[in-house]
Amino acid sequence: NAGVTQTPKFRVLKTGQSMTLLCAQDMNHEYMYWYRQDPGMGLRLIHYSVGEGTTAKGEVPDGYNVSRLKKQNFLLGLESAAPSQTSVYFCASRGQGEKLNGYTFGSGTRLTVV
Amino acid sequence: DQQVKQNSPSLSVQEGRISILNCDYTNSMFDYFLWYKKYPAEGPTFLISISSIKDKNEDGRFTVFLNKSAKHLSLHIVPSQPGDSAVYFCAASAHNDMRFGAGTRLTVKP
Numbered sequence: 001n002a003g004v005t006q007t008p009k010f011r012v013l014k015t016g017q018s019m020t021l022l023c024a025q026d027m028n029h030e031y032m033y034w035y036r037q038d039p040g041m042g043l044r045l046i047h048y049s050v051g052e053g054t055t056a057k058g059e060v061p062d063g064y065n066v067s068r069l070k071k072q073n074f075l076l077g078l079e080s081a082a083p084s085q086t087s088v089y090f091c092a093s094r095g096q097g098e099k100l101n102g103y104t105f106g107s108g109t110r111l112t113v114v
Numbered sequence: 115d116q117q118v119k120q121n122s123p124s125l126s127v128q129e130g131r132i133s134i135l136n137c138d139y140t141n142s143m144f145d146y147f148l149w150y151k152k153y154p155a156e157g158p159t160f161l162i163s164i165s166s167i168k169d170k171n172e173d174g175r176f177t178v179f180l181n182k183s184a185k186h187l188s189l190h191i192v193p194s195q196p197g198d199s200a201v202y203f204c205a206a207s208a209h210n211d212m213r214f215g216a217g218t219r220l221t222v223k224p
Binding site: 031040041044105 | 120211
C-alpha cells in the first residue's frame with residue numbers, strides 16, 4: 001500500500017548512543033516532516049524539508065539532525081541520545097499545493113532512552 | 115510558546131449525540147486549519163480541513179467551523195458513534211509547516 005513507512009518501530013537506546021530513524025514515502029511528495037509526540041504536548045515539529053536536498057528547523061530541533069538526500073527518504077539522526085528524547089516519533093509527508101488534503105503520517109517509532 | 119491550544123484533554127458523549135471539540139490559536143498568519151484523528155499505536159489520520167477564507171466546511175457527519183476574529187475553530191460530529199472514540203488533534207498551517215494542539219480524547223459511550 002502507498003504511504004509513509006518508518007523504521008524501526010521500536011528502539012531502546014542507552015544515554016549517549018546514536019541512531020538514525022528512517023522515513024520513506026512512495027507518493028512522490030515534496031514535503032516531509034518529523035514530529036515527536038509526548039503526553040500532554042501533542043505533536044511538536046522537529047525538522048522538515050520542502051524538497052530533495054533541503055532541510056529546515058521546526059519548534060524543537062535541538063539534539064537532532066536530518067538529511068534529505070533522496071526525495072523519497074527523510075532521515076532523523078540523534079547524535080548523542082538523552083533521556084529527554086524518549087518519545088514517539090512520527091514522520092509525515094504531503095504533496096505540493098495540497099495543504100487542504102493534510103499530511104500522510106507513518107505509524108510511528110517508539111524510542112526509549114535509558 | 116504553543117500557538118495551537120486544545121484546552122479540553124478529554125470529552126465524553128453518548129452515542130447519537132453531538133460531539134463538539136474546540137481549538138484556539140494565536141498566530142494570525144495561519145491560513146489553513148485541519149483536524150486529525152488518532153488511534154493508539156497508529157499515526158494521525160487526516161479528517162477535515164478549512165481554509166481561512168471560509169467559515170464552515172462539512173463532510174458527512176463532520177463539520178468544522180472557523181471564527182477568525184476569535185481565533186477559534188471547532189469540530190462537530192453528529193451523530194457521534196462509538197467508532198469515533200479516539201484522540202483528535204487540531205492543527206494549523208502557515209507557509210510550509212504545521213503546528214498541532216495537545217489533543218482531546220473523545221469517548222463515545224454506547
